[in-house]
Amino acid sequence: MKERNLFAIIVLSLVLIAVGYLVATSVDLSWLMPAQASERAVLVDRLFRFMMGIATVVFLIVEGALIYAVLRFRQKPGDESDARPVHGNNTLEIVWTLIPAVIVAVIGVYSYRVLTEVERVPDDPLVVRVISQQFSWRFEYPESGVSANVLHLPVDRPVQFQIESRDVIHSFWVPEFRVKRDATPGQIDELVLTPSQIGRYPIRCAELCGPGHAAMVSEVIVESEEDFQAWIEAGGVEVLDAGKGVPAGDKLPDDPLAAGRVVFTKYGCGACHTLDEAKTGGIVGPSLSDIGRVAAERLQGVNAVDYVRSSIVETDAFVVDGYPSGVMPNDFGERMTPEELDVLVEYLLSQ
Ligand code: HEC
Ligand SMILES: [Cu+2]
Structure with a gap:
């Protein structure tokens, strides 16, 4: 040529x-x-x-x-001849x-x-640990010790996420930030970005990670530096967004009912269970909307409190008819504090 x-x-x-x-x-x-x-x-x-x-x-x-x-080379009416053979054209x-x-x-x-x-990793970014597990997100701020399940970020300040998973592969996805990064068990995946627009944007899991995958959602709130500092100083506590049942903070409210709802939401129970009070609609496990009545009748000789408690910490000891065993996570007993477990059981029994 x-x-x-x-x-x-x-x-x-x-x-x-x-x-x-x-x-x-x-x-x-x-x-x-x-x-x-x-x-x-x-x-x-x-x-x-x-x-x-x-x-x-x-x-x-x-x-x-x-x-x-x-259009140009289509067969003309009555033309029965063959096309001219062409062999290669370098x-x-x-x-x-x-x-x-x-x-x-x-x-x-x-x-x-x-x-x-x-x-490019900027100097002195705000570090946020993103911890994913079936089927919820947690965000920890190592500098202040705050932990929450809604992500708060100050506008115009570079953030470095350290993304990890406690069980299977998840994927941290915020379309408005144009990021999607897998959370792989056994390793920390880093991701940097600088939020540039105040607002609230959805966080989703972009990896089919199990039956509650579709409910593995949260929210990022980008706010002014002052609002962010105020939130950090308050220990990450925020008013419950009852409509979505997403509590932002980690501290339990004083009201036992509200506290129970916080724990229920924090551990992502609603991804698999319907519970009217918390406005969740999961269908992987049985509805818990009247568990207070059901619990006492499930097992002969086991009272309602013990039944609900063991359903949460020893999930496979008793499997409800018509539902799969081995699906409900079996490590809530290790992950929850005793206080959290108590308010959760009380909350469920009040239904
Ligand atoms: C991955 C889905 C999943 C998650 C998450 C989950 N569960 Fe379950 N749960 C199930 C399934 C499936 C069953 C029925 C099988 C069984 O009994 O183990 C069940 C059963 C139960 C029962 C017994 C219900 C009854 O009618 O007897 C209770 C109580 C319960 N779960 C509470 C919880 C709480 C509280 C949480 C959050 C800390 C939670 N579950 C998280 C799937 C889940
Ligand atoms: Cu996931």
């Missing part, structure tokens, strides 16, 4: 990329996307738009050629190999630059 032709191909690829870039920057797709709530969201979206723009142009050219060929093959290669190389370099930019 002559040098001149090679040059022409490269120019053609660059023209394609430039047109793609123009398409990407002139069409406003922001209404299709979630809010850009972190600094990296801007970079990631720019890269996404660049790739979409090029893909659109290539798509139009390829499909345009296809439609043209279908020029064509080199052209359609080289053009994508140039495009992929340019996108590769650009992606690499975006990746190094978003993964």
Whole structure:
């Protein structure tokens, strides 16, 4: 192949990329996307738009050629002759190999630059441990010792997440931050970002992690530095959001009913159990909405308190008819404090 032709191909690829870039920057797709709530969201979206723009142009050219060929070379009425056989065309093959290669190389370099930019660890970030387990999220702030199951973050301050899992693979996903990072048992996965927009955004688990997966949700609250400090100083306590049944803090409220609801929500029981009082609708395990009445009748000679308590700490000692054994986690006994277990049992029996 002559040098001149090679040059022409490269120019053609660059023209394609430039047109793609123009398409990407002139069409406003922001209404299709979630809010850009972190600094990296801007970079990631720019890269996404660049790739979409090029893909659109290539798509139009390829499909345009296809439609043209279908119309132009279709069989005429009465024409029974065979098409002319064609054996290979080196020029064509080199052209359609080289053009994508140039495009992929340019996108590769650009992606690499975006990746190094978003993964650069800033000086002195706010460290937050993200602990995932079937089927709930916990967020711990090692500097202040606060722990909560709603994520609070100050705006414009770099955060470093240390993501871990207590059981199976989960995935920490906040679309508005443009992050999705697996939580793998036995290792800590780090992730840095800087929230840039005050607001509340959903946190989801993006890995099918078991029967309560769909209920493994939480929320990130991006707030001003002052609001964040006030929340930290209050020990991470917050008013219960009864509508969602998501308590933000770790300290138990004084009211026993509210305390029970906090524990119930904290350990993600609602992912598998329906409980009207906590507004949960899980269907993996039996409904607990009238467990107060049911508990006393489950096992002969076992009173309601003992029954509920052992259902939680020795899950497989007795399996409710029609429900699977080995599904309810069997480590609540180790994870809960005695106080938490007491208020939880009292709460359930009051139903
Ligand atoms: C992964 C799903 C799952 C989670 C999470 C879960 N459970 Fe269960 N639970 C079940 C299943 C399935 C059963 C029925 C089988 C059995 O008895 O072990 C059950 C049974 C029970 C029972 C006995 C109900 C009855 O009608 O006799 C109680 C009480 C209970 N769970 C309480 C809890 C509490 C409290 C939590 C949170 C600390 C919790 N569960 C978390 C799945 C779950
Ligand atoms: Cu999960």
